[in-house]
Amino acid sequence: MSNARTKRLTRITISAMTFSVLGILVALELAFGSVSHFLFAMVDGLKTVRFDVITTNIKYLLLGPPRRMGGIVLTLYLAGISLVLAFVVGLIFGLMRNSARAWIRYPAVAYIELIRGMPLIMVIFWFVFLLPKVFGYVIDDVYNVIIAFVCFSGAYMAEIVRAGILSIGKGQMEAARSTGLTRAQTMVYIILPQALKNMIPSFVNQFMSLTKDTSLAWFVGLFELTTVSSQVSNRVLVAPTEIFLFCAMVYFIICYSLSAASRWLETKLQAGAR
Amino acid sequence: MAEPIISVKNIYKNFGHIRALQDVTTDINPGEVVVACGPSGSGKSTFLRCINRLEEIDRGTIIVDGMDICDPHIKIHKIREEIGMVFQHFNLFPNKNVLENITLAQLVVRKRTFEESISIANKLLEKVGIFDKAAVYPSNLSGGQQQRVAIARALAMQPKIMLFDEPTSALDPEMIGEVLDVMKSLAREGMTMVVVTHEMGFAREVGDRVIFMDEGRIVEEGKPDDFFINPKTDRAKLFLSQIL
Ligand SMILES: Nc1ncnc2c1ncn2[C@@H]1O[C@H](COP(=O)(O)OP(=O)(O)O)[C@@H](O)[C@H]1O
Numbered sequence: 001m002s003n004a005r006t007k008r009l010t011r012i013t014i015s016a017m018t019f020s021v022l023g024i025l026v027a028l029e030l031a032f033g034s035v036s037h038f039l040f041a042m043v044d045g046l047k048t049v050r051f052d053v054i055t056t057n058i059k060y061l062l063l064g065p066p067r068r069m070g071g072i073v074l075t076l077y078l079a080g081i082s083l084v085l086a087f088v089v090g091l092i093f094g095l096m097r098n099s100a101r102a103w104i105r106y107p108a109v110a111y112i113e114l115i116r117g118m119p120l121i122m123v124i125f126w127f128v129f130l131l132p133k134v135f136g137y138v139i140d141d142v143y144n145v146i147i148a149f150v151c152f153s154g155a156y157m158a159e160i161v162r163a164g165i166l167s168i169g170k171g172q173m174e175a176a177r178s179t180g181l182t183r184a185q186t187m188v189y190i191i192l193p194q195a196l197k198n199m200i201p202s203f204v205n206q207f208m209s210l211t212k213d214t215s216l217a218w219f220v221g222l223f224e225l226t227t228v229s230s231q232v233s234n235r236v237l238v239a240p241t242e243i244f245l246f247c248a249m250v251y252f253i254i255c256y257s258l259s260a261a262s263r264w265l266e267t268k269l270q271a272g273a274r
Numbered sequence: 275m276a277e278p279i280i281s282v283k284n285i286y287k288n289f290g291h292i293r294a295l296q297d298v299t300t301d302i303n304p305g306e307v308v309v310a311c312g313p314s315g316s317g318k319s320t321f322l323r324c325i326n327r328l329e330e331i332d333r334g335t336i337i338v339d340g341m342d343i344c345d346p347h348i349k350i351h352k353i354r355e356e357i358g359m360v361f362q363h364f365n366l367f368p369n370k371n372v373l374e375n376i377t378l379a380q381l382v383v384r385k386r387t388f389e390e391s392i393s394i395a396n397k398l399l400e401k402v403g404i405f406d407k408a409a410v411y412p413s414n415l416s417g418g419q420q421q422r423v424a425i426a427r428a429l430a431m432q433p434k435i436m437l438f439d440e441p442t443s444a445l446d447p448e449m450i451g452e453v454l455d456v457m458k459s460l461a462r463e464g465m466t467m468v469v470v471t472h473e474m475g476f477a478r479e480v481g482d483r484v485i486f487m488d489e490g491r492i493v494e495e496g497k498p499d500d501f502f503i504n505p506k507t508d509r510a511k512l513f514l515s516q517i518l
């Protein structure tokens with residue numbers, strides 16, 4: 001299809017969509033008066049916003065209950081530790097996944113495919129409820145959850161690593177090996193430094209997912225940000241919007257910092273080797 | 275007659291059902307410059323790549339400098355230290371600058387000291403005529419400069435044999451000369467070289483022998499002047515009429 005025609009079609013589609021949405025809104029307004037009602041309700045709501053619930057509960061939101069880690073601090077802890085360990089796991093399994101030897105490659109394939117086919121909440125349940133029963137060990141649920149995150153995220157990281165390595169042309173491996181380097185030395189000195197740089201955007205993507213997924217720890221009763229937010233909300237009763245808006249904003253700030261850091265790192269590395 | 279430094283006997287190499295090499299046999303003496311030519315897909319690259327075992331042969335034997343390279347007990351990087359290779363697309367390491375490209379294998383494989391590696395690298399850069407580019411990254415070099423760095427990188431291991439796979443065919447015409455000049459001086463210094471190229475001038479000036487390949491076989495061999503002026507086989511005649 002020609003470029004001009006694609007553009008025209010896109011334009012027509014967008015206008016058609018805009019008109020149908022407007023049409024539906026007008027129809028709703030005429031039939032039930034519901035659109036203007038909604039708008040008035042929103043303005044009314046804004047008048048009664050009470051962000052003071054945040055300031056009065058900030059210590060609890062930040063630190064959680066006394067004598068144990070909780071709140072934003074726990075969220076950062078879960079995300080930070082899992083992120084570093086998942087990177088290591090991903091690197092190891094990504095390299096195994098690319099191995100020429102079947103007995104190294106297949107376990108990695110099995111792990112990656114099994115985990116990627118599971119919802120994260122399942123993996124969390126295994127590590128929190130199932131495995132400690134089956135193997136009869138007791139550790140703090142914080143660590144069970146971290147292990148679950150690392151297992152889950154590690155599988156995705158492994159695929160990122162694999163794709164990153166494949167994206168470096170065969171010529172690099174051949175050139176390095178023709179000067180006498182072994183396969184492992186070539187990986188360390190030539191392939192990985194180039195591949196890891198290319199992988200940064202995908203890694204950051206995965207880091208962001210992981211950060212937001214720490215909210216699932218709510219299901220198993222960890223006092224991380226989402227849990228303490230809902231506790232505060234239940235206690236205060238009148239300000240769920242404010243509290244969960246704050247909660248969302250914190251996740252956003254963490255994720256945005258990650259993406260800003262990655263952009264900074266990318267430009268820095270770009271300046272180095274170009 | 276000296277002992278050949280490369281001895282290739284009845285080698286076969288298939289890629290699936292593609293017969294890349296069929297019953298190739300040849301001996302190459304120390305200091306000899308062999309030019310391999312032939313149509314695209316005739317197996318020239320595969321032949322070179324089998325010599326340093328970037329490809330494994332299916333049948334036959336290859337002895338390099340007294341070592342049977344197909345022997346599973348032999349450390350293949352020991353052989354590769356003796357054989358330098360230069361590729362059509364240079365394959366410099368883009369994450370390393372020129373000096374690091376040339377010193378890496380010296381440090382890691384040869385275990386030379388830092389100072390020694392750098393002094394060898396600098397000498398080689400002078401030899402290939404780009405002494406002032408040591409700190410530059412490959413992406414900031416012209417094709418001809420990159421290929422000369424690639425030659426220096428291979429020479430840094432002080433190999434006994436150099437393999438060149440179409441070293442000038444990815445270059446703009448005005449840069450071919452500078453790379454060929456480096457190769458010619460190398461040939462005159464007595465390096466054993468196997469060069470896949472269609473540069474007839476180079477072959478006639480420094481080549482000792484031309485190998486003409488077609489469909490995975492060596493179809494004709496001879497002195498460069500004989501081969502280019504007076505090819506014996508019809509296939510060689512046809513090929514030469516096409517590249518002229
Ligand atoms: N890695 C490979 N996988 C499959 N086929 C290959 C591979 N390398 C080379 N071939 C095939 O082997 C034949 C010889 O290739 P090559 O040695 O590259 O020829 P030349 O260098 O003379 O152009 C060609 O038909 C090519 O398609």
Ligand SMILES: [Mg+2]
Binds near residue numbers: 319320440
């Ligand atoms: Mg070729």
